[in-house]
Amino acid sequence: MSSRIPHIASNTFREAVRDRVLYNLIAFAVLMCGASILVGQISIGIERLVVINLGLTAVSLFGVVIAIFIGIGLVSKEIEKRTLYTVLSRPVQRWEFIVGKFLGLAGTLVVNTFFMAIGVFLALLYVSHRVQAADGWVLVALYFIVLQFLIITALALFFSSFSSPLLSAVFAFSLFVIGSFAEDLRGFAAMAQGVAHWFATGAAYLVPNFSSLNVIGSVAHGQGVAGALIFSETAYAIVYAAMALCGAVLIFERRNLK
Amino acid sequence: MKPSRQVTMVATTLLMVCMLTSVWLLRQVDRMRGAATLQEVLYISSPAALKRLSLGYNGLLADIYWTRAVQYFGSKHFAGAQHYDLLAPLLEITTALDPRLTVAYEFGANFLAPPPPNGAGMPERAIQLTEFGIRNNPAEWRLYYDLGFIYYTELKDYSHAADAFARGSQVPNAHPFLRVMAAQMAQHGGELRMAQMMWSTTYQSTEDRNVRANAATHLRALQVEQDVSNLESLVADYRAKTGRLPASFTDLQSAGLLREIPVDPFGHTYKLTADGRVEVRTPDDFPFLTKGTPPGYVAPPPRFLPSD
Numbered sequence: 193m194s195s196r197i198p199h200i201a202s203n204t205f206r207e208a209v210r211d212r213v214l215y216n217l218i219a220f221a222v223l224m225c226g227a228s229i230l231v232g233q234i235s236i237g238i239e240r241l242v243v244i245n246l247g248l249t250a251v252s253l254f255g256v257v258i259a260i261f262i263g264i265g266l267v268s269k270e271i272e273k274r275t276l277y278t279v280l281s282r283p284v285q286r287w288e289f290i291v292g293k294f295l296g297l298a299g300t301l302v303v304n305t306f307f308m309a310i311g312v313f314l315a316l317l318y319v320s321h322r323v324q325a326a327d328g329w330v331l332v333a334l335y336f337i338v339l340q341f342l343i344i345t346a347l348a349l350f351f352s353s354f355s356s357p358l359l360s361a362v363f364a365f366s367l368f369v370i371g372s373f374a375e376d377l378r379g380f381a382a383m384a385q386g387v388a389h390w391f392a393t394g395a396a397y398l399v400p401n402f403s404s405l406n407v408i409g410s411v412a413h414g415q416g417v418a419g420a421l422i423f424s425e426t427a428y429a430i431v432y433a434a435m436a437l438c439g440a441v442l443i444f445e446r447r448n449l450k
Numbered sequence: 451m452k453p454s455r456q457v458t459m460v461a462t463t464l465l466m467v468c469m470l471t472s473v474w475l476l477r478q479v480d481r482m483r484g485a486a487t488l489q490e491v492l493y494i495s496s497p498a499a500l501k502r503l504s505l506g507y508n509g510l511l512a513d514i515y516w517t518r519a520v521q522y523f524g525s526k527h528f529a530g531a532q533h534y535d536l537l538a539p540l541l542e543i544t545t546a547l548d549p550r551l552t553v554a555y556e557f558g559a560n561f562l563a564p565p566p567p568n569g570a571g572m573p574e575r576a577i578q579l580t581e582f583g584i585r586n587n588p589a590e591w592r593l594y595y596d597l598g599f600i601y602y603t604e605l606k607d608y609s610h611a612a613d614a615f616a617r618g619s620q621v622p623n624a625h626p627f628l629r630v631m632a633a634q635m636a637q638h639g640g641e642l643r644m645a646q647m648m649w650s651t652t653y654q655s656t657e658d659r660n661v662r663a664n665a666a667t668h669l670r671a672l673q674v675e676q677d678v679s680n681l682e683s684l685v686a687d688y689r690a691k692t693g694r695l696p697a698s699f700t701d702l703q704s705a706g707l708l709r710e711i712p713v714d715p716f717g718h719t720y721k722l723t724a725d726g727r728v729e730v731r732t733p734d735d736f737p738f739l740t741k742g743t744p745p746g747y748v749a750p751p752p753r754f755l756p757s758d
Contacts, residue, residue: 235517237553237658245509252507372505402506409509413550 196284197292204296205303208262213300216254217307223250228315239319244330244412247312252337252408254308255301256368259341262300263348264360266293267444276449287441294349294437301341309334326414332422333411339429343400344368346436353440354447371402400432495539497546504547512548519544519554523561527568534570537561541579545586552590555583557661563600568738573604592655594618595628599648602635611635627651642679646672670715671738674730677712678742681720681728684708695726 208214224247231242267290270276279289309331316327347367351360370377374396381392405425407417494500504511519540526534541558545551562576563569580597587593598614601607612635619628627647634644646669653665681699684707688696691705699722702708713719714730720742721729730736733743 231513231517235513235520236557236660238513238516238551241509241551242513245507245513249507249510369505373502376502406506408507409548409550412509 196288197295200279200284200289200292201296201299204266204293205299208297208300211262213258213262214304214307216258217304217311220250220254220308221311224311224315228318240316241412243312243315243319244333245408247308247315248330248333248337248408248411251305251308251312251334252340252406255305255337255341256344258304259297259301259344260348260361260364260368262297263345264352264357264364266297266349267352268357268360271449280449286445290349290353290437290441290444294346294433297345297349298342301345302338305334305338305341324414326411329407329411329414329416332417333407335422336405336407336417336425339425340402340405342429342433343371343402343405343436346433346440347400350436350440350443353444367399368402371400372406373403374399374401375403401428405429495543497543500543501547508547512544512551512554515540515544515547516551516554519558519561523570530567532566534561534566534572537570538572538575538579545579545582549582549586552583552587552593555580555587555593556596559596559600563604565604573600576600576604589621591618591621591624591628594621595625595651598628598631598635599652602644602648608635625651625655642672642676646676667736668738671736671740673715674736674739675741677714677720678728678730681712681722682726685722685726685728689726695724696722698722 224243227242227246228239231239235242267276270279276289280286312330312334313327316330317323344364344367348360348364351363355363377392377396377399381389381396384392411417494503500511500515501508519537522536522540523534526537541554541562544554544558548554559576559580561569562579563571563573565571577597577600580593580600583590583593584597594614594617598611598618601611601614612632615628615632615635618624619632631644631647631651634647649665649668649672653662653669656662656665684702685696688702688705688707696702696705699708699711699720703711711719714732714736716732716735718731721731723729728742729744730739730742733739733747736742
């Protein structure tokens, strides 16, 4: 790998931190503390479930929002501030710029998720008063959420390589919503006939399958995730993110920046 | 004072005043609108639509709906309500969003089944809910137990209760009492003993503080009912023997019918009335009591149960 990519990635990470992206951790901490203390008083028998469901949902949604709103500005902001021309006037390839930006934002999200995971486990310890073997599956759910971030970051970057920030945000968020219905889309495809069947099947395979990466419901009930599934989901997320990145590189390589 | 400092002070004061005023205004608006219209609304009643709208985060939405069901039941219950129109839909949405949320079946069925004001008076909906829970969680013996419990306590349907307990007894790690209960139900044997056995099983097998307290309250009421029945039977024996009613429990002792003066579970002595009836001295301490209360006694509105 080019040594320039880590530099671009670390700069992207530093920029995100300077943009106070990690401030969302404060909101997350307040949310977790509030949920852990309050739920026991206003509900019955779901203290642990709420900490897992709310914690992992918040990790996922906060991360998706960060991935989209930072991801869409990664290219356009550099063009707007004219810093892109300084970078590209040096011996930096355009693809290196895209990959570096992707890795920088992905790294930011991993760090963010790491701190949120600590919050989730502390809240779990508070409500359960002990560590359970089933808590290990929460780590798998967090890992799947990180895989979701890889895909959505790559998609945001892909859209920002040719579109305005606003439209990129709309496209990326729409794909996130459609991807959450991916299983239903498969169902519709199976029921459809003729051309509609092929069209729906194509769409079902083209959109990212976020629903299969969401195992929050099952891990909240202590159900495990098969090793083979973890491997397949990892491979899927990497391949899909690589596909979106390749698209972004192809468009950005041909883009007239003058 | 510097102008910037002045602005800071004015803006801070204004901020605090506006914040307090907005809270006060909101309270006024709440008072004008009334709580009933806000509570009795189910914006989306279709579980399938809600599941779609949750974008896969249906676990969290189920927790929210379950909390809403608990709050709805709690507020209605403590207000002594006779109607719980939203309870069944809220529970059905909760369990459709997360079919493995067993706590919603266990408590939900107990909210739905008893007659008002202790519950919604909907045993059929409670049975539907529990059967749905069993279909989705066939390894949970407690759900079969709850089902048998509803058939027995609310519908007096012994054959279905026996069937539910028998099905539950076949689940691995099921409480051994389920087999006994199935047999007892099949024989329609000893109502009071049966009820005591069921509440004892609930008391012993639950980890929830509220359920334990509820079971303890029922057990105390059953104990009083048994004592009252026994004592009134002794009073009848005394009358048959002497031709008159006893003036006090000491008369029963003197006649050799009673060893010592009995006391209720809280340590108070029972009251023997002039017409030979036996009553508890503090009926308010025994919710669910069906025997041993003064004539015309009206139970106070439900309140938090005493701890076990």
